[in-house]
Amino acid sequence: YGHGTGHGVGFFLNVHEGPQGIATNPTTSRGRTPFRAGMLTSNEPGYYKAGAFGIRIENLVLCVEAGRGEDDSPFYRFETLTLFPIDTRLVEPELLTPAERRWLDDYHREVFEKLSPHLEPDEREWLKTQCRPLEG
Numbered sequence: 001y002g003h004g005t006g007h008g009v010g011f012f013l014n015v016h017e018g019p020q021g022i023a024t025n026p027t028t029s030r031g032r033t034p035f036r037a038g039m040l041t042s043n044e045p046g047y048y049k050a051g052a053f054g055i056r057i058e059n060l061v062l063c064v065e066a067g068r069g070e071d072d073s074p075f076y077r078f079e080t081l082t083l084f085p086i087d088t089r090l091v092e093p094e095l096l097t098p099a100e101r102r103w104l105d106d107y108h109r110e111v112f113e114k115l116s117p118h119l120e121p122d123e124r125e126w127l128k129t130q131c132r133p134l135e136g
Helices: 098-118 121-130
Strands: 040-043 046-049 053-056 059-068 074-080
Antiparallel strands (some): 059 074
């Protein structure tokens, strides 16, 4: 896994704006900067097979406070801002753990619940098909 998983996104969606990120190299500023509430970051896990292909799934996530610790220090979580279904034609459900399947189905449920009220009937049907639970 020789690449970062995410980077800061700034004002007017300026891409690769730090200081934060999700990086495999802790010596970079992106790998060392603690997250704080309000930071907008790309979340783009991927896989690359050298000389063959690569694939990424990318969303933008907002760091939001999710409670406080015993010492009153903040806990954070990510809220997904860019909601779009993941193309499950590229997913082999039998290779996923129960937790991974649950995550994908929960994500699609959230996508449908948040977007469908804003769509025309034919668009809503398309989204419903794309967000159906995994089979298998």
